[in-house]
Amino acid sequence: MASPVLDSPATPAATAPPPTRGTRLADLPEVRWAALSALAFLCALPLDLAGAPAWAWGPLYAVCYVAGGWEPGWAGLRALREKSLDVDLLMVVAAIGAAAIGQYLDGGLLIVIFACSGALEALATRRTADSVRGLLDLAPEKAVRLTGAGDGGGESEEPVDVAELRIGDIVLVRPGERLPADGTVLHGASDVDQATITGESLPAPKAPGDEVFAGTLNGTGALRVHVDKDAGDSVIARIVALVEEASATKAPTQLFIEKIEQRYSVGVVVATLALFAVPLALGADFTTTLLRAMTFMIVASPCAVVLATMPPLLSAIATAGRHGVLVKSAVVMERLGAVDRVALDKTGTLTEGTPRVIEVRGDEDALALAAAAELPSEHPLARAVVAAARERGLRIPEARDFASVPGEGVRARVQGREVRVRRAEGEHDDTAVEVVVDGAPVAVLVLADRLRDGAPEAVAALTRLTGTAPTLLTGDNAGAAARVAGRAGITDVRSGLLPQDKVAAVREWERAGSKVLVVGDGVNDAPALAAAHTGIAMGRAGSDLALETADAVVVRDELATVPTVVALSRRARRLVVQNLVIAGTCIGALVVWDLVGHLPLPLGVAGHEGSTVLVGLNGLRLLRDSAWRKAAERG
DSSP, X not given: OOOTTTTSOOOOGGGOXXXXXXXXXXXXXHHHHHHHHXXXXXXXXXXXXXXXXXXXXXXHHHHHHHHHHHHHHHHHHHHHHTTOOOHHHHHHHHHHHHHHTTOHHHHHHHHHHHHHHHHHHHHXXXXXXXXXXXXXXXXXSEEEEEESOOTTSSOEEEEEEGGGOOTTOEEEEOTTOBOOSOEEEEEOOEEEEOXXXXXXXXXXXXXXXXXXXXXXXXXXXXXEEEEOSOGGGSHHHHHHHHHHHHHTOOOHHHHHHHHHHHHHHHHHHHHHHHHHHHHHHTTOOHHHHHHHHHHHHHHHSOHHHHTSSHHHHHHHHHHHHHTTEEEOOHHHHHHHTTOOEEEEOIIIIIEEEEEEEEEEEEOTTHHXXXXXXXXXXXXXXXXXXXXXXXXXXXXXXXXXXXXXXXXXXXXXXXXXXXXXXXXOOSOOSSEEEEEEETTEEEEEEEEEEEEOTTHHHXXXXXXXXXXXXXXXXXXXXXXXXHHHHHHHTOOEEEOSOOHHHHHHHHHHHHHTTOOEEEEEOSGGGHHHHHHSSEEEEEOSSOOHHHHHHSSEEETTOOTTHHHHHHHHHHHHHHHHHHHHHXXXXXXXXXXXXXXXXXXOHHHHHHHHHHHHHHHHHHHGGGGSHHHHHHHHHHO
């Protein structure tokens, strides 16, 4: 039975129609036609059973047949014209056949159950899209843009539609309002409830320099936010677009099932004709033989098998998207569950990717002087020094005559003294810079890239899931790589690698039969992400090339979500197998019953359609938030 959601093409988020806040029964045409069919059948049934003349109940049965059968019948004819046999057409033909021999009630019951089954399937599968597309409703329709200088010399406020916001605009977000766009806080401090994007249970503190997302709820402080992304490129829009794209893709299991389905359906038709023609040639009763043949065609149709694969995978994609992992297709979701080896990048993946001052060796006051000299510089180490001084509450004095010399660091005059900050000489455990005041070294600032929160736990979880400890692939030097790997619990370290070396390592494992998952964030990781069985990019600071190349993106940069989404994929794969077992068992039992005994047509219809609905609902279990929690526990 075709699904209205799974068979629809993807719609770009930027041009999609406004989503509803929830799917109502009356919103779906399948539900309306099924309701009309059922109503006509219920009106005709008592008249037929009471022995009323045919003119009283005949038109009602006709309405039942047309309302419930025209849409699948028309779809089946279109498929037939393209030399494809649709299982929906088999159902309609069986119902018409029942009516042709005077079994109007049985045929009408088949149409009603078939139509109601399709309506329930449409409602259930539409929830997959609604659960994610409903996020778009969270973004406000209006925003307050700050423009230029007002009459009094201050900023002027301009209410605009969110769709009109452009990169570089400054917006004002008052307490209790929702953020209109993805951006960076320029001024103000507040707590922002971003559970809709990241799944965090508590509001996240936001200060200047912090990233915020459209649709999240501002707390008690006012924020001025620099718009970093157009509305169509926001995290919410990307979630919607990726899930819709995933709805248009088909996993390998689904493709295999559809390939088998065509041959199987032809086989069902041939067997049905044989079950009708052979007994009839041997003198069997026409009506009884036709009913048995039609019952066989109904119960042998692979509707439940067709619906076994996509609902679990799409439900898993939607749930992962709500918790900050954008999986680009159903193919990817199925592949994630098959990985048995993981390779991790170091900088920006295992670590935060930004150096921090972890120690001041020597004069503590030298940190403020170094920050003053480094303040005009855009170098990552300079930003780390300035950030360390601010975190310690130090006042950063004014610097003059700033100069930056490649390979020699920076120099400036601070409070009448010459201050130089340069790379430290000698052996140090981590990156170090030396602070020199008026020619004399006064302090060494030790900097290190901080390990991501939860990195050791994520490494341990991936080891449990795959049965193999992750490998660290990095272009960094052996010493730095070993120190990070030791803190993360990784023993297999390959350092000093160029991008092609990472690809070579991945291909070596793939040739040995492994299904490799690569997790990275930089341009140098993109080739390995593309070469791997599956690639995941860290999204917040990831390069555009890595984000485009990867099969999935971790929006909130929490490494712990990687083992969780792998565990979720494995659960989805188990549900696919469950569905196939349920569908195969039901079809087999009903077919045997019809061949060796006497299976009443209404009971055959109920068993067939019941198994189809059961399989569909079983696949949608992964839409619940508890599915993510269970995956996190197993990971």
